[in-house]
Amino acid sequence: MTVKFDVMVLIRALLVGLAFYAGARLGVTQTITPEGIAILWPPNAVLLSAFLLFPYRQWPWLGVAALLAECLADVPAFPLWAALGFGLTNLFEVALAAWLIRRAVGEQFDFDRLRSGAYFLLYGPFLASALAALAGAAIYVLLDRADSGYWALWRVWWFGDALGLLLLTPLIVVMWHWLEKGLPRINWPAVGELLVLSSLLIGLGIMIFSEGTRGEPGFHLTAIVLLPFSAWAAFRFGVRGAAITVVIIAVLAVGFMVRGSHPYTDYAPQLAVWLMQEYLAVVALVSVGLAILLEEIRTQRNQLEQRVRERTRKLEEANLRLKEQASIDYLTGIANRRHFYHIAQRELKRRTVSGGAISLILFDVDHFKEVNDRFGHDVGDMVLNRIVDAVKETIRPLDMFGRFGGEEFLILLPDVPQDIAVKVAERIRKGLEALQISHEDQIIEVTVSLGVAQWDGCSTLDELITQVDKALYEAKALGRNHVQAVSPVLDVVQAPVSPGKA
Ligand SMILES: Nc1nc2c(ncn2[C@@H]2O[C@H](COP(=O)(O)OP(=O)(O)OP(=O)(O)O)[C@@H](O)[C@H]2O)c(=O)[nH]1
Known part of the structure; x- marks a missing residue:
């Protein structure tokens, strides 16, 4: 593979590096519970989206930018060798996932087919994150800072990375494709509906996630109440709408949890984080999955209609030819x-x-x-x-x-x-x-x-x-x-x- 210099690629790499750095800082400062348990790791979704969207030849530039960003974000808290180790582990995770997904789905990746969604899920959050977690946990053990064992660290790394990919990659990819097509005309009724939907979602989200149950009797809204809202977004605004609502829910849930407030306060801190991760994964899977399914049905219906139109045209042409043949003398071309x-x-x-x-x-x-x-x-x-x-x-x-x-x-x-x-x-x-x-x-x-x-x-x-x-x-x-x-x-x-x- 030849690595060619290109200003566009440099700008892309710079943007990916900045976004990765922001994601990593967010991960370090805003997604760790007071007990020190990481809920999710956002920056890998930035790099995975870039690897899915941009040509292979740009990968080295994007990868180096992400590696530098990871080192810059980690060095205040970790020695350089560990920061480099984390960076390389994340790079391996994302490159493996992107390569496998593109091999399976094709070079034009988007969350518009069930196939792309399924391969993303399998190769990203499931496989690549779990494999990278083996190395990530090993670095933690070598750092000798953690009080939990290797497999517990492996699981924390895996779940955190997987959730980060699951929540953010669809949003970044569909938004990129959307903006790529140029800024769309503003559809005011849709904007109004979106405002109502997000206000309700944010209002209810704040109510639900700010309130710890603490075994108090009485009526409590549970986090599952938010699921119909992301389904609403999926129905009305497709994968984009679903991905946005999923991120809004995640921001509220994680934001409150790292401040010690969440619906699982009755459980041990580790279990509470698992339950939250599980909840967010289910919300993402159901909403984005539903939106992709609807998109697939729409695409197939359009293709079917297109095929029917094409067949009808051919049939009409054949009919016309038959009619002509039935009325025209084959030798002279005049009426028979x-x-x-x-x-x-x-x-x-x-x-x-x-x-x-x-x-x-x-x-x-x-x-x-x-x-x-x-x-x-x-x-x-x-x-x-x-x-x-x-x-x-x-x-x-x-x-x-x-x-x-x-x-x-x-x-x-x-x-x-x-x-x-x-x-x-x-x-x-x-x-x-x-x-x-x-x-x-x-x-x-x-x-x-x-x-x-x-x-x-x-x-x-x-x-x-x-x-x-x-x-x-x-x-x-x-x-x-x-x-x-x-x-x-x-x-x-x-x-x-x-x-x-x-
Ligand atoms: N090449 C050709 N010959 C045709 C076609 N249709 C009919 N014929 C011929 O036309 C000829 C008609 O012959 P006859 O009916 O005897 O008439 P004629 O030779 O024109 O004589 P009169 O009509 O009496 O002047 C026959 O040899 C047919 O084979 C055709 O499509 N192509």
Whole structure:
């Protein structure tokens, strides 16, 4: 691992060092009972949060800063070798916990998943603190100051460190992530609710922790009364809210206890501290755990909704494609017979009510079999496509163009009487006659025969198609490359048949 100098890292290390020093001073001066029993050790949470939040390459700087801070805080009370020993023990504890947690959870650590909460709990307060306590207790024994045995010292170190990590790490980590996103807009109703919640919590906390029971009869509020308040914070303000209330409760509980006032005054001092540690651990686990659980449910619900949205979009796209496939002729891309019928029937129905002319053209490629036979089916397909393209350019966008089947095509012309439709058909005939389709070094020429009919206002579509089919048959009979309209009989528009045409 290369250690690179960076001003940002130096500032971070300085801040971590200062916070660690403040935590250590707080630990030494504000968390030890009058009987000399330490309740919790806050600074390790500062370093653990930093190790969880910042890249591995910054760890050496942060670690050195914390080590110096520990020595500065301890030296007034302990010899330098012991201060250094405590510092290295804490460093080992935090580095081990952070490394294991990040390995298990991934590099982006936050208290937003049950998984991260569970691994934090397992590797931090449970494992790393208990292991570091083996060394911490040994240093105390070597100092020869303590009147209790090695395992009692081990337990005091473990519980104190574990509680410090448990209470403060979630707060520091979630606050860091929160501030990282930039200062949020102030939500005044939420601020109001938070004020009410914290006032109630602080008021009740003071009542509960300032009062020693001392076996007096009568009504006593117990510390568990505060639990619903941190649950309230968890529900309404997430992990941040829960972590803040947990710290408020801890500050009140520890603050009063080190001044000799707490709800466990009936018990021996050591047991009273255990009970307090147990109480604070339960409050932290329940509140922060509940907040993480809610966050996890919210995240999973969002992910699920996102997946449902994505699937629905894909399904709609597939439906659209299916609809298109069901209505479009696969070869030419114009309406297939089914879709053409659907649209044409709708048009006729509309005109039954509103009136207005409507005409139909049916055309067929002349001697198309010869094209297939001479050039092959693929070239035949290409020729059909070129015919369709040419016809599309001749008709209006609102005319309905569809493939009737094979080399037969239908065109529905709304608001067009038969005489105009005949002119359109003639334009198509001429256009296709003039079309020169090149294939390799040859030119393929085609002609079409067209039947035209105007709807009489009452026939069905099938009847109209039968009529126009008859006209087409007549056009074919007239020698192909003709337009033939149905009765009322219009003049047959005949074109000279060019000898080279297929
Ligand atoms: N390449 C190709 N040929 C098709 C397609 N659909 C139908 N055909 C062919 O079109 C030809 C139609 O032949 P016929 O019904 O005998 O009509 P024709 O040869 O055009 O003769 P007339 O209509 O009497 O002028 C047949 O060879 C069919 O195989 C298609 O999608 N692609």
